[in-house]
Amino acid sequence: MLQKIKKEWFSNTRSDLLAGIVVALALIPEAIAFSIIAGVDPKVGLYASFCMAVIISFTGGRAGMISAATGAMALLMVTLVKEHGLEYLLAATVLTGLLQIITG
Numbered sequence: 129m130l131q132k133i134k135k136e137w138f139s140n141t142r143s144d145l146l147a148g149i150v151v152a153l154a155l156i157p158e159a160i161a162f163s164i165i166a167g168v169d170p171k172v173g174l175y176a177s178f179c180m181a182v183i184i185s186f187t188g189g190r191a192g193m194i195s196a197a198t199g200a201m202a203l204l205m206v207t208l209v210k211e212h213g214l215e216y217l218l219a220a221t222v223l224t225g226l227l228q229i230i231t232g
């Protein structure tokens with residue numbers, strides 16, 4: 129069992145680390161830009177992107193999978209944040225994730 133875990137998790141460490149660094153560097157400006165579009169503090173976008181990346185990596189991410197903010201979601205969330213506040217943004221995001229899990 130230990131060999132299986134070692135093979136699955138640590139067989140491609142160098143490439144995995146390089147891919148992670150590239151994705152992290154690409155996510156920084158994207159998260160900041162989309163959080164500004166959505167009308168929230170850029171730190172919120174950075175924290176959310178980091179949390180999504182960590183969660184997807186531990187819950188079964190695939191090679192080449194990137195989870196981050198999208199322009200479509202940022203545009204839809206502008207009205208939600210303006211009318212109801214930042215608290216509803218978390219609820220809407222969690223509901224969206226649950227719907228994706230159910231339909232996936």
